[in-house]
């Protein structure tokens with residue numbers, strides 16, 4: 030770690046100054062059709078292809094900003110034996126079978142014996158079950174500690190809100206260790222300055238509290254837009270609300286809540302249907318975000334430690350407009366054909382902004398890309414950025430395109446795969 034980084038994210042679009050990534054490793058293909066669903070996958074990735082595609086993301090972001098890899102950050106903090114013990118103890122709290130002596134899955138001592146690099150790999154890639162007794166021999170489980178199949182979606186397990194990091198309270202236990210690792214990274218990396226807030230540290234946490242980063246968008250310093258669906262519950266949003274209230278800010282702040290369908294799985298997070306692209310532009314899946322439908326939009330206004338207003342709004346864009354954010358919607362899958370809109374919605378609305386009017390997304394969504402282009406975004410393949418065939422500073426507006434054929438099978442796009450830790454302030 031060469032630089033001291035103060036975390037600071039007050040928008041979705043400010044010029045990016047640091048982002049945490051995780052290159053997918055063996056954890057993404059170590060599953061079978063029988064347990065893929067338990068791993069939150071609808072298909073099994075081909076790792077070699079996924080890594081090739083991922084290089085387009087990490088390589089192009091590397092041309093733009095400082096990138097950090099989860100595994101390096103984790104290995105770095107685990108070099109301190111005290112931190113190593115704390116992290117392993119915490120993991121054993123959420124995965125108790127790892128620490129119960131005599132238990133089939135007890136591997137705590139094995140974990141403690143590892144050096145920092147190996148331990149970081151095991152905590153992410155999992156620990157295979159050693160079949161040295163009958164129970165283990167006959168066990169249907171392959172792992173004593175399961176791999177973190179979804180960790181390359183670094184967006185979800187922690188989220189930067191201003192100079193704090195909110196730790197995700199994951200909807201599925203299979204992702205809990207991700208949250209724990211991200212908290213440890215922010216708490217113990219000497220070069221990071223950030224306060225972490227973790228719902229599970231609050232003894233009064235509602236048992237139904239769930240929050241995932243794919244649902245939490247920092248629209249402006251004073252506006253959070255939060256999806257309420259299968260991954261982020263109303264109790265989770267109330268936890269965020271309580272955090273904001275406790276800050277007792279004199280200036281009004283706003284939470285706009287957008288209800289999401291509970292199925293199909295293409296709607297798991299708000300960032301699958303709505304992302305911010307520029308000071309005055311956003312990407313929308315029109316049927317949910319604009320067209321009248323049964324999914325409610327609620328506006329909560331907070332001031333001086335109190336909820337001063339809570340009301341329904343017609344839709345998200347109207348609610349944002351009332352707050353002075355007038356956004357032109359760019360339509361995912363274009364405006365004509367519902368079939369194209371539905372298909373491209375799955376991973377096509379999930380853009381990651383690296384600056385105002387500068388974004389990253391999947392090339393495969395051709396109708397969406399055409400809409401981006403019509404709205405002034407130059408379409409630039411990631412390989413051209415990495416090979417320096419193009420100079421990004423020549424373009425005022427662009428979208429860097431990734432060849433996503435394997436990566437989307439994990440269930441997400443560019444925003445899902447990135448956890449920004451610092452952005453320049455936006456000149457609104």
Ligand SMILES: NC(=O)NCCC[C@H](N)C(=O)O
Pocket residue numbers: 068069070179182184185242243244297298300301439440441442444445
């Ligand atoms: N922000 C996102 O939409 N993340 C995608 C997460 C996909 C992952 N397979 C999951 O189901 O959690």
